[in-house]
Amino acid sequence: MIDWSTGDGSHNGRVALVTGAARGIGLGIAAWLIAEGWQVVLTDLDRARGAKAAKVLGDNAWFIGMDVADEGQVKTGVAEVLGQFGRLDALVCNAAIADPHNTTLETLSLAHWNRVLAVNLGGPMLLAKHCAPYLRAHGGAIVNLASTRAAQSEPDTEAYAASKGGLLALTHALAVSLGPEIRVNAVSPGWIDARDPSQRRAEPLTETDHAQHPAGRVGTVEDVAAMVAWLLSRNAGFVTGQEFVVDGGMTKKMIYK
Numbered sequence: 001m002i003d004w005s006t007g008d009g010s011h012n013g014r015v016a017l018v019t020g021a022a023r024g025i026g027l028g029i030a031a032w033l034i035a036e037g038w039q040v041v042l043t044d045l046d047r048a049r050g051a052k053a054a055k056v057l058g059d060n061a062w063f064i065g066m067d068v069a070d071e072g073q074v075k076t077g078v079a080e081v082l083g084q085f086g087r088l089d090a091l092v093c094n095a096a097i098a099d100p101h102n103t104t105l106e107t108l109s110l111a112h113w114n115r116v117l118a119v120n121l122g123g124p125m126l127l128a129k130h131c132a133p134y135l136r137a138h139g140g141a142i143v144n145l146a147s148t149r150a151a152q153s154e155p156d157t158e159a160y161a162a163s164k165g166g167l168l169a170l171t172h173a174l175a176v177s178l179g180p181e182i183r184v185n186a187v188s189p190g191w192i193d194a195r196d197p198s199q200r201r202a203e204p205l206t207e208t209d210h211a212q213h214p215a216g217r218v219g220t221v222e223d224v225a226a227m228v229a230w231l232l233s234r235n236a237g238f239v240t241g242q243e244f245v246v247d248g249g250m251t252k253k254m255i256y257k
């Protein structure tokens with residue numbers, strides 16, 4: 001079945017919840033879905049920035065503040081979405097402590113480890129738990145934002161790598177538990193320049209940054225958003241439990257020196 005989006009910014013009747021949408025990739029996903037005609041609920045820990053982002057995105061954007069690691073806030077937030085729109089068709093778990101670097105292992109605190117795991121892995125579990133009853137009603141879909149760091153590492157990235165590896169496992173576990181009504185997939189971005197335009201202008205990427213990628217460039221938030229939107233569409237109806245890598249081919253390149 002071909003799922004033609006309205007493409008003209010009008011509301012297609014479907015409601016998506018995107019976490020961590022105040023900036024970066026989450027904001028890009030929210031903007032893309034709105035352009036496809038979705039009603040999008042943006043959520044973020046940063047309430048001021050999230051509310052501003054929703055205002056800029058227009059009538060089909062709505063913001064609610066939420067710490068995804070706090071079950072009370074998740075439960076209240078999801079209830080607010082249902083109260084406002086009466087349905088939920090898609091959940092995009094994008095919020096994360098996205099800086100992959102921790103201190104050296106010897107100085108890594110258990111508190112930091114626990115917080116990264118609680119936000120990056122516990123958050124998607126809590127969101128799935130509280131959204132599942134509503135997603136089930138409309139044959140909904142979940143997309144989790146993992147990372148190529150689930151499979152590859154730089155030094156001193158234990159907490160982030162473990163959280164994203166866990167998220168891939170959570171994705172297939174949820175797909176099996178929540179199917180056939182709800183499909184669950186993961187997108188693993190590589191290097192995505194998710195910085196604000198002002199930061200991108202102040203510190204432009206170099207030719208070396210781009211050229212090392214088989215695709216010839218660093219990724220954009222739109223590269224990720226397009227994949228997320230497809231996974232949420234009915235065209236992906238036979239796709240669940242999978243990981244989709246959006247990295248310009250970087251993880252397929254031999255890099256021995």
Ligand SMILES: NC(=O)c1ccc[n+]([C@@H]2O[C@H](COP(=O)([O-])OP(=O)(O)OC[C@H]3O[C@@H](n4cnc5c(N)ncnc54)[C@H](O)[C@@H]3O)[C@@H](O)[C@H]2O)c1
Pocket residue numbers: 019020021022023024025026043044045046066067068069093094095096097098099119145146147148188189190191192193194
């Ligand atoms: N940018 C990249 O190159 C890249 C690469 C691989 C994976 N990712 C993943 O993509 C997603 C988005 O990355 P980004 O670069 O846009 O990150 P970002 O740091 O720019 O944005 C993350 C957003 O999540 C929010 N957030 C953090 N903790 C939260 C919490 N407890 N509750 C609610 N919101 C919270 C932040 O306020 C922020 O708005 C993340 O899951 C990240 O791990 C990014």
